[in-house]
Amino acid sequence: MELITKAPKGTRDIIPGESEKWTLVEDVMAGEAELNGFSEIRTPVFEHTELFQRSVGDTTDVVEKQMYTFEDKGGRSITLRPEGTAGAVRAMLENGMYNGGYPIKMYYKTSCYRYEKPQAGRMRELHQFGVEMFGAAEPAADAQVISLAMSIFERLGLGGDVQLAINSIGCPTCRAEYHKALKAYFTERKDELCETCNSRLERNPMRILDCKSPVCGEIAKGAPKITEYLCDDCRAHFEKVQSLLTAIGIPFTIDPGLVRGLDYYTRTVFEFPSNRFGFALGGGGRYDGLVEEIGGKPTPALGFGLGFDRIMMALQEAGAEFPDDGKCELYIASMGEAAQVKAFQLVSALHRCGVAADCDLCARGLKAQMKYADKIRARYTIVLGDNELETGKADLKNMKTGEKKTLSIGDDFIDAYIESTTAQDDLSF
Template sequence: MNINAPRGTADILPKESQKWQYVENKIKGICETYHFDEIRTPLFEHTEVFARGVGESTDIVQKEMYTFLDRGGRSLTLRPEGTAAVTRAFVQNKLFGDPNQPVKLYYFMQMFRYERPQHGRMRQLNQFGVEVMGSEDPAVDAEVIDLAMTVYRELGLSSLKLVINSLGDKESRKNYRDALIKHFTPHKEELCKDCQSRLEQNPLRILDCKVDREHPAMKTAPSILEYLNDESKEYFEQVKAYLDVMGIEYVVDPNLVRGLDYYNHTAFEIMSEAEGFGAITTLAGGGRYNGLVEQLGGPNTPGMGFGMGMERLLLALEAENVEIPLDDQLDCYLVAMGENVKKEAVRIVHELRKNGIQVDQDYQGRKFKAQFKAADRYKAKFVLVLGEDELKNRVVNVKNMATGEQTEVPLDQLVTTMKENLLGGVGHE
């Protein structure tokens, strides 16, 4: 019997979980500063949401989705990415009718992709992302990129590279698509099977192929920037101008196309340049997706967003030796000894917790010395000692573990005393 975690998944144990909580709370604070609100969507959607939203020709839809039939014969899919799911929720709940536009959303989601597990790339992965729906302003594109860069900077990363490109509007993208078909058709038989099918379905995806990346035709492929119409060029120039104003450095890469069908205009990726980070350097990616809301049954609504892998973020912090501040000290540990003491110990712990003070006690029936050792392992700031004599005298012996100082505190003053000594008069929030 195999009871290990399935391949491509991992347990996040308590010490690691503390790091996740710190990073997530930091990101939430940044999102609040940028006036984004959290959205939570179901773990699975009707398969059509991703087939239509992400694109039939993408690797995600063709190869990577966990799809199953429910008992009613309906095809459902564990979400492989967040944008289509958020867009479905936007349409279904008529958020396009909200008087406050654009709608600015962020999410933390678990995603599922059936692919070969690699360092920092799992089959069950965690992602932070944002979506802005309801504005065609290029300043939104710059704001979304700025938010992503701010997350990394605020967490302490410095070895970063921002790459941007424009995929143009529908007209520009169609002209570029025709040019790519014309360019790659003579080399069709030399390309991998995936790219042979992409040539007709979505030739932009050929540029993103990992198998054919060294093919000579890749190096001579036309650039999207050569096919941008005047409106698309102006849009891209405005995005770059806003990034310049904010002092955000970037590199324009004409080959950056992103892997999903719904992108147009701005596309971007943020990469780690930290030494030893690994071959897969992309930390986050996103772009503008005008047209996606209509594909899922909503009105004409422009959108812009990105997805950021949480596992890869934590690996990048590790690669740059960024220490995540963790408070692993316990405020109080109650050492209780004696047959008649247990009830009072339970009451004391309950009262302290009600007042926001972090406290724990022994549940193993250990001796006095072993309980003190447990307090040391928990790095308790204070040890509260309650024995038969203390109970008789209605006091608790309070020991400051940093100084060794011990004080007898009346039971009815314990909460007040611990608040003053520990927390400056207030409890843990």
């Protein structure tokens, strides 16, 4: 029988056996974020289209080519989120979080949607871990956010593979002069630029620096550098960020061509390129004008996004080891209908006490049940039959050591189980 349909192109299932690894990585990321004072936020999977048009920028590839946009039954234009920052800003403003004082620190684990050619580490449904900080204008905020990302890579065992590249793309004052210089440079080569970059030449020439066309990329190598046009304040900010990173022992390289792919960035931008893969595992920067653009008061802000899909690829390539312990503490096998009922009662009692337990749900024979217990890596097993029901006692087997201990299966079963497993743990470890 053929499947009615397959998963849409550019999406994939995270199945049991793999999902546990994702959860462990998520927990590391969330733990590091919480150490730095960040709290979790969850935003809708879709937003009004104008939110992304205003925030991401109508000259970016994301808005021009990649957004999943549709009209709902009320005639409203809705877009599946292509990134996490705009929704976090909207949520911060709509819920009045600024009334609690600054800085506001949030993190999220989210899925994003971009219509682009699927390839290794880049799916149409992509998964991100991101942080956002609002209300902190000082270079120390930049350094803390960058340090948080680097500590995540270290905790995951990727510190030796991941590098840090930084740049400053200045403020609107700096960029006004820089845009003039870029426009003059690219105008002389406009006949060689791709159609998309020619359209960007008038609207936002900085976007040409981010073009994926090999021809445009080669032309961009000779373009003026933004660092040559920074105003005094932006230059001082960037130098302070560098000194703070040096002070806490984080090495970096300055990449004058790094502009990031979204229009809302200002001043500090950064990426985390992988030596192994040749592409970045994440990136971010400041977006000091975005809160005002969306409808709030002028508010400094910054953040980053890390790509789960790429990070999981990197961990696999690095041969990362994940715990292989089973989730089941106790599997109770049964022979006969009465024993099956008793097993079900005992498992239910264990669940109420927070113990992961299971029993036969498929009417299998004893041999098949024990084979299943091995498959799910049950830590302990009990076999119930007529004799056990009659005596009110059964053998608890430690599946790692083979040691057995007889315990009651009556009203005092929970206490007997806890006492027995504690004693065996002391002997085994």
